[in-house]
Amino acid sequence: MFRIEICGGDYKFLKIIGKGGFGKVYEVEDVLGIRAAVKVVKDEKLARNEYKILQILEGVKGVPRVFRFYDKETSFALSMELGGLCIIDPESGIDFKNIYVLADFAWKSIEILKNIHRRGIVHNDIKPHQFLISENRKIFLVDFGFSRRFKNGKFHKELKVLDKKQGNFLFASKNCHKGYSLSRRDDLISLGYMLIYLYKGALPWESCGNINNPADKWDKAYGIKKMKSVASLCKGMPSEFSKFLEYSISLEYSKKPDYRYLISIFKDLSALFSSKSNTNSTNASSSSFSTKDIGLTQTYFQLAETEVIDAPEFKLRVQVDIENPVSIML
């Protein structure tokens, strides 16, 4: 367990807001009422990598701004801008079965990935838990522990075959199953699987999650992924979703995706369903609508503008205290 001491007594611990496989995330508040998220991680390499990546991504819309890194013996933490609820938390109230909402989320997520990729970074662990929504419906992408630079200077890194799988078996691309080093295409493919999951509530290889042995779980899921066509995965959804997944899967390892094209697919679809929902229909087929319906600028989600918050006060001292339960010194 961790004990977090907040220097000077000027900070209020509000609550634990997340528990991941690698640590806990706390919400804290300073005297000015500025809230922040503090992620405490045991693995030094992951923590330092996440901090470094978040510094590189400073100013990218939809990525929380990082404040500080804390290093205390065997415990590490970073404080960052507070995101919000996970998009699949029922309290967020998001209805992803509404195509307008799903398509709006899709293009804004692609926009975030485009901007992250522009800085030379791939996320490498895209899944629903990494997307948060603030009270004013701004989307944030979090958890850059596995993220990497995909370029050496101007040049794309070479493809390597690694003997480890990383990320989440449910959303991992087939390239990831093959052990290939991940690139921009894999973030998009995982997003493609994720959009299907958000709409349908499950993916066909979900039951593999019950297999205890990780290697068997990944192998079994890979077997099912290989058998399922994109068309069958996207059955019952507008064709834009299969277009997106087909395109992403077809990309070569180092190929730069055509983000403008991908964003336009979902922007148009979202506008189409926005106008259609004004005439009271949420039919999942887009074929019956004419493109004349497109043109509304109304959106469901917002892309976060990173506010410049001067946060020198977030000077936390983080200590591991195996004996004691979580406590925050005020």
Ligand SMILES: Nc1ncnc2c1ncn2[C@@H]1O[C@H](COP(=O)(O)OP(=O)(O)OP(=O)(O)O)[C@@H](O)[C@H]1O
């Ligand atoms: N900046 C933030 N603002 C609000 N909540 C956050 C923030 N960062 C993380 N969280 C919450 O904490 C959870 C876990 O965070 P994160 O995914 O970074 O941890 P992790 O240990 O790397 O998780 P995983 O096991 O999924 O890899 C998130 O799903 C989210 O609910």
